[in-house]
Amino acid sequence: MKKSTVQLTPAHVEPKVYEDHWNTDGSAHVKAPKWAKYQSITASEFPSPFRGKTDPLAHQIGKFVERIDMLRPEKDGPAYLGKNAALSYTYPDVKNVAINQKMGDLDTVLDEVVELFEGLPNWGSPLAMCNVIPQSNTAAIIASMLSQVFSANILEGEYAQNVHKAELETAGMIGNLFGWDPVKAGAIYTWGGGGCWTYGTKYGLTRVLPNSRTKGVRTDAKVICSQQAHFVQLNATDWTGLGSDNIVHVRTDPDTNQMDVEHLEEILKGFKADGTPVATIVCTMGTTDASAIDPIRKVREVMDRYPNPKGYGKTVLYADAVVGWSWVYFATYDFENNPLEFSDRILPILKQNGDAMKDLMVADAVGIDFHKVGWSPYVSSCFVYKDAEEFENLHRWGGDSYLQVRTPYNPMYHTLEVSRTASGSLAGWTTLKYFGMEGMQAILGGILETKYYLYDLIKTHPEMICVNPDDTGLITLFRAYPEGVDAAAQYKKELNDESARDDLIKHNKLTHAIGDKLYEWFRAGKKIDGKYTPYMSFSTGFRNTRYNIDGTDPDAVIYALKAFPMNVFVTPEIMKWALHCVNAAKAEVLKS
Incomplete structure (x- = not known):
């Protein structure tokens, strides 16, 4: 039998043959080949490029809003979406799947999308207080969505046009907040706080090791940060090729969790003596759990006294302020007249945070x-730099033959990502425009009022103790001891007296178990006294004990339950309910 052959070079086709595939309205002719019919279907379901009432996107969004509404719980419902919070798949078997041969039905596929959100935490629920994850504001959501509709790519001006303004004006507005020259400042919206850390590390390597961009990192330059710095330090040093062994940790004060500047000076003095360059010093301006803010001005003073050896560039001072940055809104607040009428109790805290920032x-x-x-959608992290000319020139590469410079701002030449969605920049920029100064101040101050209300509630429970009463952030960390235990006295012993180490570990395990029980109840949709349980979390070591200052004993750390009410729907009743559920979970754990 003669084998069939496949023609690998295109055959000549008369234009009329192709033209006969289509009707005059652009749809596929009934006798058209299958590929043309598929194209006709997709054209009818893609967003319309023209104005009109038949846009498939507008039609589907209308239907999608109804689907989304059905995901939301009834009032006083659980803190998750849908009716079942359990995982609908098993791992790794979930990956045993193939692409369908036939094209899918749009409605069916979108129904499957909605199903994926079943059980997702509902960040707008007042019962959701597990971490610094707020509900997004409406203006930022819509702005972010618009970028997806029109595919604004902020790699360069030709593909972004005026949408670039969102990133440029962010640099100016934030630069103004920080007291920088806004025209000289720059900004890059990137993939997350880890992206910001990576940019900060790379900035230091490029400035300090002038040949590293072409020759690679061939010198063990150091990255210095505190013991409380975010674990993404490992990612940043790994992915830049510096290596995590070149991270140097500065001790932190046992009371404030702030960087110990005297210890920093010892480290810098040693590096100066042996000729070791420092690429980047990172100040953490608001840790997730302890809300610690490093004394960055003192750090600047110390690092300027110990410049890098000859032949190396100047160390970069990077502020990891992804959690604490918005306290800068209070740097210029009129505390004397208090226009937003905050309580006398939180005014000094707001001022302290504003002054620090x-x-x-x-x-x-x-x-x-x-x-x-910032109450914006993912992902809207922003790396902001004081001297745009320096940063962008340090990281600039030449042009490409297929991309043309059409506008004055073309960040593709100095960013890691090159192609970047504008969704993050639009979300951040819109948030700045929408809230303004007073809107952001009101939300921040309001949540702080809630925090101290919860702190007062905890004091009415003698078996509970707030373990971060002096922290000035939005989080409340507390421990719950067995009934009959004086929490204040017991915690004081566990924090300060090494002879109480065994008790510390025992009560850490209790804290862990309470946190797990609350999470189990949240996922199961359990009700107590007819009401759903909150979604809370816990920290497995937000600070070291005083007999473990250097952190060498992994067990001599303080565990704590975590309440992080980040949304505008929280009420006093919700806070009372959270503590009631903590006690119920504790009783259940101790009973088992």
């Missing part, structure tokens, strides 16, 4: 997250 002006670069304390 004033010192961001001494940083070379700052990382901020709008999707944390």
Whole structure:
């Protein structure tokens, strides 16, 4: 039998043959080949490029809103979406799947999308208080969506046009907040707080090791940060090729969790003596659990006394402010007249936080997250730098033959990502425009009022103790002891007296178990006294004990339950209910 052959070079086709595939309205002719019929279907379901009432996107969004509404719980419902919070798949078997041969039905596929959100935490629920994950504001959601509709790519001006303005004006508005020259400042919206950390590390390597961009990192330059710095330090040093062994940790104060500047000076003095360059010093301006803010102005003063050896560039001072950045809104608040009428109790805290963030002006670069304390959609992290000319020239590459410079701003030449969606920049920029100064101040101050209300509630429970009463952030960390235990006295012993180490570990295990029980109840949709349980979390070591300052004993750390009410729907009743559920979970754990 003669074998069939496949023609590998295109055969000549008369234009008329192709033209006969289509009707005059652009749809596929009944006798058209299958590929043309498929194209006709997709054209009828893609967003319309023209104005009109038949846009498939507008039609589907209308139907999608109804689907989304059905995901939301009834009032006083659980803190998750849908009716079942359990996972609908098993791992790794879930990956045993193939692409369908036939094209899918749009409605069916979108129904499957909605099903994926079954059981997702509902961040707008007042019962959701597990971490610094707020509900997104409406203006930012819509702005972010618009970028997806029109595919604004902020790699360069030709594909972004005026949408680039969102990133450029962010640099100016944030630069103004920090006290920088807004025209000289720059900003890059990136993939997350880890992206900001990576940019901060790379900035230091490029500035300090002038040949590293072409020759690679051939010198063990150091990245210095505190013991409380975010674990993404490992990612940043790994992916830049520096290596995590070149991270140097500065001790932190046992009371404030702030960087010990005297210890920093010892480290810098040693590096100066042996000729070791420092690429980047990172100040953490608001840790997730302890809300610690490093004394960045003092850090600047110390690092300027110990410049890098001859032949190396100047160390970069990077501020990891992804959690704490928005306190800078209070740097210029009128505390004397108090126009937003905050309570006398929180005014000094707001002022303290605002004053601390004033010192961001001494940083070379700052990382901020709008999707944390900015109430914006993921992903809207922003790496902001003081001297755009220096940063962008340091990281600039030449042009490409297929991309043309059409506008004055073309970040493809100095960014890691090159192609970047504008969804993050639009979300952040819109949030800045929408809230303004007073809107953001009101939300931040309001949540702080809630925090101290919860703190007072905890004090009415003698078996509970707030373990971060002096922290000035939005989080409340507390421990719940067995009935009959004086929590204040017991915690004091466990924190300060090594002879109480065994008790500390025992009660850490209790804290862990309470946190797990609450999570189990949340996922199961359990009700107590007819009401759903909150979605809370816990920290497995937000600080070291005083007899473990150097952190060498992994067990001599403080576990704590975590309440992080980040949304505008929280009420006093919700906070009372959270503590009631903690006690119920504790009783259940101790009973088993």
